[in-house]
Amino acid sequence: MSSFNMFGDQFLEYVGIDISDFATQPDPFEAVGLGKTEPEEITDDLMEQLGIADEVFSQPDPFLQQTDLSIPSSSNRFVPPMTTSAIEEKRKARIPEKTKQSTRWGKAVWDDWARAQNSLRTVGDVEPGDNYFIIPVDLSETSPEEMGFWLSRFVFEIRRQDGKPYPPKTLYNIVAAIMRHFREDLSRHDMNFLDKSDTRFAEFRKALDARMKELTAQGVGTTKRQADPLTPEDEDTLWATGTVSTKTATGLSNGVFLYNCKIFGLRGMDEHRHLQVEQYAFGVDQTGRYMKFTGRVSKNVQGGLNHRQVDVKSIKQYADNTNPRCVVHLFESYLNALPEKRGSFYRRPLANSNPPRCSLQVVGVNKLKTYMKTMFEKAGINLQGRNISNHSGKVTCATQMWEAGFDEQTIMGRTGHRSNAVRAYKRPSNTLLQDVSNKLQPPKPQHKKPATSTVTTEENTTTTGVQPTINNFNNVPTTVPTILPRASAPRLSIEHPNGLKITMDF
Structure with missing residues (x-):
């Protein structure tokens, strides 16, 4: 074997050696059998002739000492191979459960409408130029042109279960749900009805726009049902009645739920459901003692491709040692009452435990849904004319910060909003509304003092x-x-x- 074949042509060219000079040269290592399959044994005589001491071979290789050339075990570094079905499950799991429910509901409205209208349609309903007669229930093979044809009729003909029309925003959401059905359930990405650049659905978008304006003119959907904020009087009553307290396990549980909403801007349900103890930490800095909350996945922070530049919520709440109702002390007391300092945050409070203790049992979803309203009822706060729900805590967070004069960016840092949608959470207090009303009233009549006369x-x-x-x-x-x-x-x-x-x- 010639030397240039051993090293390779590319290597010789790289180091600047003319390959042609080596083509006729004998292999200098051939005599020692380097090209043989089995290398010759290095004897003691050969080592002695070469002047190599035995201890040289007993020294560790410094290169191997500094470089880890070992191949890591696959069981430590990688997970076992995943199947196609497992990957598909992961893809489906990326969608929030609420969104999945909305998609199923929108498709169910379409199915009910299609079956009902197909049973009523006659030949007389077909006009010249109509290319379709039967409304498809299975949309997997439906063309964009056919879908646009039926969608224009769909938005005008559908009604709620009680026969009343859907509000404009609900109508839009139903259309969006059907579009998600195409994209997620049927893996069809050619059905973006609401894309203004897609001219195939231009006539449908005109129909949807006309229907939404028609409904608004009729007063449908003009009254928006929103969660009301808590007042300072509400909070004081909750504390005064012991509904929120550091003395009882139930009071601690109520308190951390309330202030998870108000202080950290947690939403009504989804963020509470997956809350973990590890998301809370306590520390001290130059300002004082604090509690730090680190958010995870939420409605506004999904962590996917679209949210890769969006940071999770990170909030510091400083302690107030002059306030016996300090929120930091409340959370410390609750975490000390938990049976373990990891896992699910909400654990069932043990009644009559002294000191307050919670069990290993996690508070169920149905229980969490009613926390705020149950607290108000227990405290005896009148709810007449008010819409108090779990979402009221987050509304209170935005409202009180707004009334205190904080700018929108600071408010958004607490609530987790990423746009001016935070403005929808600001609720003027009744006192402010009363003041505005008084300012806009007509001037009162002037009562002049009559002069004395005869x-x-x-x-x-x-x-x-x-x-x-x-x-x-x-x-x-x-x-x-x-x-x-x-x-x-x-x-x-x-x-x-x-x-x-x-x-x-x-």
């Missing part, structure tokens, strides 16, 4: 402190004179303290 008539004389002597018109003051009617109907006498007297006959 009213003289032929039948009756009433003395009010003004003497009747008036003749000089040049000294009439700017004050309004007193009109003194006399008994005779056609005569009017006006007398003023400066001596001016006016008599008029009618």
